[in-house]
Every structure is written in C-alpha cells, then in structure tokens.
Amino acid sequence: MKKFIASLSLGLLASCTHLPPVPDPEPQPCDPGIVDFTNEIYPMIQSNCAMSGCHVGPYPADGLDLSTYAGIRDEVKPGNPNDSKLYEVLFETGDDLMPPPPMAALSSAQKERIRLWIVQGAKETNCAGACDSTSATTYSAVIAPMIQANCLGCHQGAAPSGGVSLGTYAQTVNAVNASGLVDALSGSNGRAQMPPAGAMSACNVALLQRWVRSGMPQ
Numbered sequence: 237m238k239k240f241i242a243s244l245s246l247g248l249l250a251s252c253t254h255l256p257p258v259p260d261p262e263p264q265p266c267d268p269g270i271v272d273f274t275n276e277i278y279p280m281i282q283s284n285c286a287m288s289g290c291h292v293g294p295y296p297a298d299g300l301d302l303s304t305y306a307g308i309r310d311e312v313k314p315g316n317p318n319d320s321k322l323y324e325v326l327f328e329t330g331d332d333l334m335p336p337p338p339m340a341a342l343s344s345a346q347k348e349r350i351r352l353w354i355v356q357g358a359k360e361t362n363c364a365g366a367c368d369s370t371s372a373t374t375y376s377a378v379i380a381p382m383i384q385a386n387c388l389g390c391h392q393g394a395a396p397s398g399g400v401s402l403g404t405y406a407q408t409v410n411a412v413n414a415s416g417l418v419d420a421l422s423g424s425n426g427r428a429q430m431p432p433a434g435a436m437s438a439c440n441v442a443l444l445q446r447w448v449r450s451g452m453p454q
C-alpha cells in the first residue's frame with residue numbers, strides 16, 4: 237500500500253511538471269581546463285538535440301530523452317568518446333547523422349568540447365565563474381559563444397524559430413531592439429520564455445543584461 241501511494245504521488249508530481257528539469261548542482265568555481273556540463277554541454281544539447289519534436293517529451297525520437305543529465309549520461313561511456321553514442325552520431329552520414337539535415341551539424345569546436353567532456357568523465361559539473369570576471373562583456377568574447385551554445389540550434393538558417401536570427405552581431409542587436417530579446421530571457425512583458433526549456437543560468441542572464449546596458453559593445 238505504501239508503495240502504491242508512493243508511486244501514485246510520483247505519478248501526480250510528474251504530470252504536474254511541464255518543463256524538463258534543469259540540472260542544478262551547487263556551483264563550483266570554474267576551472268579553465270574542465271569542460272562544464274551545466275554551462276556548456278547541457279545548453280548545447282538543449283539547443284541542438286532536445287528541442288520540441290526531437291529528443292524530449294513523453295515520446296522522444298528513438299526513445300531518447302536528452303533533456304536531463306540522466307538521459308544524456310545514458311548515451312555516454314565516461315572516458316571513452318569513441319564508444320559513446322552521443323559522440324559517434326555527430327560523425328555519421330545520411331539519416332544517422334545528428335542533428336539530422338537540414339539542421340546544421342555541430343561545429344568541429346563543439347564536437348571537440350563534447351569529446352573532452354566525455355574524456356574528463358562526463359560529470360554533472362556546474363561552475364560559476366564568468367559572472368565574477370572583471371573583463372569587459374563584449375559580443376565576441378562573451379555574448380557570441382553564449383548564444384552559440386544556448387540559442388543557435390533554433391535561431392539560424394533559412395527558417396529560424398520565431399523569425400528571429402541570432403547568427404551575427406547585427407542580427408543579435410536587432411533582436412534586442414526589435415524582438416524583446418532581454419524580456420524573452422525571463423519570459424516577461426508578453427515575450428515567450430527563451431530558451432523554451434527554461435531560463436539560462438542567472439550568471440548568463442546577468443551577463444547579457446550587462447552587455448545590453450553597456451551599449452552592446454562588439
């Protein structure tokens with residue numbers, strides 16, 4: 237009976253949850269030699285693999301839900317990228333290539349970060365560092381890599397989501413001025429929440445707000 241009640245309440249909990257859980261281990265100071273899961277790998281996978289209609293939800297493609305650390309971890313053999321499905325599919329040809337065409341393939345720099353993360357043990361790390369940085373928040377140093385990791389999977393190419401392209405400096409400035417990019421980070425003032433699966437880390441949101449306040453330096 238106890239067991240029945242436990243599974244019943246679990247079921248209720250699950251059905252009340254609309255968004256996939258965002259990993260949230262205690263932040264540790266960033267080590268520049270370590271690829272961070274929460275700030276780098278997770279957003280890259282959300283933006284390129286776990287978008288609606290692909291690897292998320294009750295009936296994910298191939299039965300593979302990549303919206304949680306556990307789901308991602310299942311496709312990885314720590315220490316061994318060449319035996320990890322998550323990594324292998326990035327190099328396949330034809331229908332087996334992920335993300336499937338016409339979506340853009342990951343860049344070789346992104347593939348290399350995934351490879352290194354697996355080599356380093358595929359851990360659920362969460363480091364907080366960028367926000368403590370005193371260096372200038374410029375587009376090229378801070379904003380472009382953040383958008384690449386968190387947004388570009390949906391916001392580039394011939395048919396970007398919401399008609400909003402974020403592939404260049406000019407397009408990003410335009411999205412701030414004309415498409416409510418800052419409000420979208422918290423889903424406020426009538427803008428859709430971006431990324432749709434849940435807000436970026438508080439650190440990333442603060443950096444983007446700081447960049448806009450300081451006049452969007454290139």
Ligand code: HEC
Pocket residue numbers: 282283286287288383386387388389390391397398400411415416417418420426427428430431432436
């Ligand atoms: C998984 C796909 C996906 C990701 C990742 C994503 N977006 Fe979007 N975005 C959408 C969709 C779909 C819409 C259209 C939503 C709507 O109109 O309801 C949209 C709309 C927008 C809009 C217009 C919002 C509005 O209400 O007019 C902005 C600005 C935007 N996105 C910025 C971003 C930024 C910045 C990021 C990264 C931090 C991001 N998006 C990540 C899919 C995505």
